[in-house]
Amino acid sequence: MKRPYIICHMVTSLDGKVIGDYLKVERAAYFTDIYEKIHPRYESKAWMCGRVTMEEHFTLGHKLDLIHEDTPPISRTDYVANKNATSYAIAVDPSGRLGWTESSIESWNEHRTDGHIVEVLTEQVSDAYLSHLKKIGVSYIFGGKEQLNFTVVVEKLKNLFSIDKIMLEGGGFLNGSFLNEGLIDELSLILVPIADGASNSVTLFETSPFLNKTKPVNFFLKEVKKLDDSGLWLKYVTK
Ligand SMILES: NC(=O)c1ccc[n+]([C@@H]2O[C@H](COP(=O)([O-])OP(=O)(O)OC[C@H]3O[C@@H](n4cnc5c(N)ncnc54)[C@H](OP(=O)(O)O)[C@@H]3O)[C@@H](O)[C@H]2O)c1
Known part of the structure; x- marks a missing residue:
């Protein structure tokens, strides 16, 4: 490949938010900690x-x-x-x-x-x-x-x-830019079992004045792992 393999590694609420009050809920700390623990498993520099x-x-x-x-x-x-x-x-x-x-x-x-x-x-x-x-x-x-x-x-x-592998780690506007250009090979998503409920906070993939909305992008499940306290680690690939 002419470019590095790109893994978008993120934490979201059930409603796809990357920031918000849900991260201040006590049980969310376990999931942000898991996120950090998973990071080195990808062996990306x-x-x-x-x-x-x-x-x-x-x-x-x-x-x-x-x-x-x-x-x-x-x-x-x-x-x-x-x-x-x-x-x-x-x-x-x-x-x-x-x-x-x-x-x-x-x-x-x-x-x-x-x-x-x-x-x-x-x-x-x-x-x-x-x-x-x-x-x-x-x-x-x-x-x-x-x-x-x-x-x-x-x-x-x-x-x-x-650099042969990149961990793309947000926020939503940067992730959206990569999605737009078809540059995401894999998604590693820590799903926190809390619905944030805010309608105006940043989601996993955003658009903006400098970013047109992309066509919908297909993802295919590679692996799913149950985490403690009702969380999930979802791994998807795009090809
Ligand atoms: N839940 C998670 O796993 C996770 C992970 C990472 C971050 N976060 C949270 O995400 C929040 C920030 O997210 P965000 O989406 O607002 O910001 P962001 O993606 O971190 O940064 C957006 C900025 O990056 C630059 N940028 C991104 N794409 C660009 C493009 N295509 N062309 C030109 N510039 C581009 C622009 O900078 P300029 O404004 O300077 O032009 C843009 O305003 C933070 O609160 C952070 O804590 C959460």
Whole structure:
């Protein structure tokens, strides 16, 4: 395959929500823990999240104070700071908004290793942001001039970093982008036996102004495992 094998690994409520009050219910913690435990079973050296998820969990809304005036123009070519990392944390951040201060995300539980950060950008990003990423040793790749083409992105990840498998780990807008481009090979879904009930929270696959709704995509059951406390781990493939 020209591109990596892509597994979308997620937790949802019975009504398909990836966020919401159901995650604050006490019994939900068991399922988010199982989600983390399952992650290494796929033996993938790369995981990917959208800008919103990265901001919420890792940069915690930190804003960079960049000096724009004095930055010389930087060519829009991919930058590989580390091609031998044991793990890669790939951040989809089209306009360069994430306030990274280090080149890797530290392991936050025994199931995750430190991940070298790779930013996925469009060419609209500022020179000052590129200069900052280079300074702190974050890798970056371009996925398009104004809009991202994820087929190009994943092929670059394979060619530049030898990534053969990616765990696509949300949120719903990023998952929806991959669904749109027919890039999901497998779905690993931890189904939490709680109905959230909200009508306005993010679901497993979303659309947006920058994303047309895709045609319905068929999934085929590969395996189903009963979890404790009425949960399920569902594995589906698309081919
Ligand atoms: N239940 C789970 O398993 C799970 C897993 C992961 C995350 N989450 C939750 O999901 C929530 C966030 O989900 P989300 O769907 O709102 O956000 P997201 O997918 O994390 O990030 C969306 C952002 O990524 C960029 N992006 C994604 N697709 C793009 C495309 N095709 N073209 C250009 N840019 C694109 C855009 O950034 P810009 O806005 O900068 O343009 C977009 O706003 C968080 O609360 C997180 O905790 C849940």
